[in-house]
Each structure stands twice: as structure tokens, then as C-alpha cells.
Amino acid sequence: MEDFKNELATIDTRSLVDKVEMTLINLLIRKELKPGDKIPKEIELVEALGVSRTVVRESLTRLKTIGLIESVKHRGAIIKSPDLLETFKKAMIPGVMDQTTLRDIFEMRLVLEIGMADLIFQRKTDEDVKELSEIVANEPESSEGILFEVDHEVKFHGKLYKMTGNQTMMNFQNLLLPVFSYVYDSKLIERPIKKRSYVSHRELVDLLKRGTAESFREGMRKHLENHFQRMFGE
Amino acid sequence: MEDFKNELATIDTRSLVDKVEMTLINLLIRKELKPGDKIPKEIELVEALGVSRTVVRESLTRLKTIGLIESVKHRGAIIKSPDLLETFKKAMIPGVMDQTTLRDIFEMRLVLEIGMADLIFQRKTDEDVKELSEIVANEPESSEGILFEVDHEVKFHGKLYKMTGNQTMMNFQNLLLPVFSYVYDSKLIERPIKKRSYVSHRELVDLLKRGTAESFREGMRKHLENHFQRMFGE
DNA sequence: GACAATTCTTATGTATGACATAATAAAAAG
DNA sequence: CTTTTTATTATGTCATACATAAGAATTGTC
Secondary structure, eight states, X not given: OTTHHHHOOOOOOOOHHHHHHHHHHHHHHHTTOOTTOEEXXXXXXXXXXXXXXXXXXXXXXXXXXTTSXXXXXXXXXXXXXXXXXXXXXXXXXXXXXXXXXXXXHHHHHHHHHHHTHHHHHHHOOHHHHHHHHHHHHTOOOTTSOHHHHHHHHHHHHHHHHHHTTOHHHHHHHHHHHHHHHHHHHSSSSOOOOOOOOSSOHHHHHHHHHHSOXXXXXXXXXXXXXXXXXXXXXX | OTTHHHHOOOOOOOOHHHHHHHHHHHHHHHTTOOTTXXXXXXXXXXXXXXXXXXXXXXXXXXXXXXXXEEEETTTEEEEOOOOHHHHHHTTOOGGGXXXXXXXXXXXXXXXXXXXXXXXXXXXXXXXHHHHHHHHHHTOOOTTSOHHHHHHHHHHHHHHHHHHTTOHHHHHHHHHXXXXXXXXXXXXXXXXXXXXXXXXXXXXHHHHHHHSOHHHHHHHHHHHTHHHHHHHHOO
């Protein structure tokens, strides 16, 4: 009985659509198709692959969904440079994401903001710093409402992301904002102890003006101290 | 003639599938559906929405593609906690991604590795450090082949990602590996000047044993100096 | 009456054919 | 030669039919 195991290849359980999808992706890779290139029309694929138009269309739908191709109505489909973030913007529904992932994402934010000091220092302009100063100047005293504070928090840190000059990172932050507010609102991590953070926004701007990438990085680390404490318990 | 402009609402050019997709996503959000919950079967959606099964199925295909739902054959579809990274693994074909995005992603790697010092220090175990020591011990002298070096580079830094205990970040790194090798191979950034990095893997392990999160962070920053120089050009 | 074997029933997967529509190309009109 | 009109074409949508496998219902056996 056992002998058969070696003779029998595992059966391919994938659906036709799965196979066609793989075939198409491999085609893109093998033929080194670049954005803008046209891909065969549905009928041609039907004939070449020997499956129904239904299957071909479903495969194409998948590729469209992940942003690899774009179809111009009545014209055909073309390769597209996928906007990675756009793709899962739709999937970014905090309510349906499991808690571990939410925590992970929250952590990644902290990691990114600490690590981006060099990019900021390399690319900051006087105008950026001025704008950041104004944002800080408009911040209310910490005694005022927390909702307002969150708003300013987003403004300040958002500007920092912009200053990295890294569009992908900016998109990333934008994408993650709903997750952050969700995490704040939920009981996922305990409510902030709201002890004054060791380094304020104001001080960070100061480091930006007169400090170095290193000092700014450490300043940011201390600024985020509250968050770290909440993540690691204590 | 001009007067009409105010009277006329802009026509909705979205396809039926677009609308159904939005409707379904809003349903998930409004009804606060959680992973595991069942969603109506195709026929029911057909009747409720007044569109053909073709349209419903194409909408569902999209949701499946971004990982929001999962369909069990002949049973129905259920809500799924989307694995965000899995989603665009398929779209991660460096050849079709535009160069700016590739650069951005490469930068994000540097940012992450510098920023993750705290996570590593918080969660490292003796075993981790031991394993890392062994990886370093097996590294060839820098005189040997570059291909080998890339391999060890991946091993070492990959282990660091693991040590963060952040699954999402690990997946992220895994996902980005093809991008890195592509960026290396391409002329996207100039070939490394291969000046000895200021801090070696060996020294990093040492910082991990005897240093602090801060010193390790700065060590990593110096270790990645080569990459930064190439990104920023002199 | 409990359990096993068999047969529906059901929901998705796949195939086929049809028609609408809009972008383009081709043909006709001036 | 330019403009207008008329095919042509490829995708979007609809309708219908059947295959298949999971689960439910039924039957059969002891």
C-alpha cells in the first residue's frame, strides 16, 4: 500500500483560474513586459489557453485588482506599474484585521519614525522647518482636549513623513492612519499614561534646526517613549 | 448653456462591479462583520442587488483577491482577516515597478533596520544572540565572492527582523527581498563602493551583547553607511 | 434506536452564447 | 482633403446550463 506514495504525484487542486493567473504573471515576467505594453485580448487568451472566457476574465480581474494591469474599456488591457499601497487600502479595515497584525503595524510606525531621521536631515528645506514650526506654534497646551491633540499629532508627524521625500513611505503612513486611530480607540493597548513625553514637538523642531541626524533620532525615540512603554507593558 | 452645469450632477461612470464592490465593503464595515462570519451567497446577492451573477461574482473575486473574504468551494464565502502582505506579493514584480517606487522601498528598508533597535533589544533572547553569533562566525572573509556575501547579508539581517518578534515586519522584509536583489543588479543605484562598513556584523553582535538599544541603533546606522552614501550620492 | 451507507440538495466553478456600448478604423459624402 | 457616417472591435453585462463536491437528508442494516 505504502508503495503507491512514491508513484503518485500530488494532484493539482488549483482551479483553472488559479492556473491561468499564474500563467499570465509568468508571461509578464518572462517576456519582461513593461508598463504600457498591451496584453492579448480576452478572446485571444481564450483560444491560446483553451479555457472559457469566464475563466480568462476572472483571472484578468485578479490582475486588475492587484494593480498589475489596467483595462481601458473597449480598447484592451495594458500593463501597469502597480501602486502597491492603493491595492490594500481597500483591505485596510481595522475591524476585520486580527489584533496581532494591528499591534505589528502600530509598532512599525514607531520603527519607521525613529529610523527616518537621516532621510529627513538629508532632504529637509528651510521651508519645511518653517512650516513645522508653524504647526507646533498652533498646537494647544497639553491641557486641552485629547481629540484636538490627536489631530495635531497627525499633522506634525505627517509633515515629517512628507519631509522624507519618500512617496511610498508617505502613502504608507496615510494608509495606516485609520489603524492608528482604531488602535487608540480600542482597548488593544492601554490608554496612554499621558506623562509628558520626554521630548516635545517643540524640542524636536529645535533639534531639526540645530541638531544632527543622530540627536534628532534619539530625540524622536524619547518623544515616542510613551508609546513604547505601552507596547512593552511595564 | 452654462446654466446647465449647476443643474447637472456629474454622471456616475463607475461600472456595476465597482458599485457592487463598494456596497459589499460598506456592508462589512457597517455590520461590523468579523473574520469567520458568513456573507450572503451569490444568488442572494443577485436578488438583493438586482444585478447578474456575473457582476456579483466579479465583485467577490476582487474581495477575494485583496484577501477580505475567502470562499470555501460549494460552501459559501466567509470574512477573512486579510494578510496584507500576501496580497501584494504577487504584484511585487520589480521589472514592472517604476524606479521611484523601487528606490523608495529600498530606502524604507534602511529606515526600518535603523528604527528596529528597540524592538530587538526588548525581545532578544540568549538563543537569538547565540544564533546570530554563529551566522557571523560562518561568514567568509570579505575577500571572497560577492554573491556569497549577499547571501550572508540576507541571513544576518533576516535574523534581525525575526528577532523583532514582529511578524508583519518579517513578512515585509521577506516580500522586499526580490526588490533588493533587483536594485543591486540593476544600475538603479551605483554599485557599492565596498569600502569597509564602519561597523561590521561582528561588531553589531557585540553591541547586541554588551551595548544598549541606542548604541546598537547607531551601530546599525554606521553599518548601513555604504547604502546611505549610494542613495544620497556623496 | 444507533450507526453506516446511500441519495438528494445546494453553492460554487466553468462553459457558452448573446447583446450593449463606446473607441477606433474604414468608408462615404461634401 | 476634410468632415460625417458607418462598420468593426473588445470589453461589460446578462442569462442559462451543467459539473462537482460538501453537507444534509434519507434509507438500510443490525
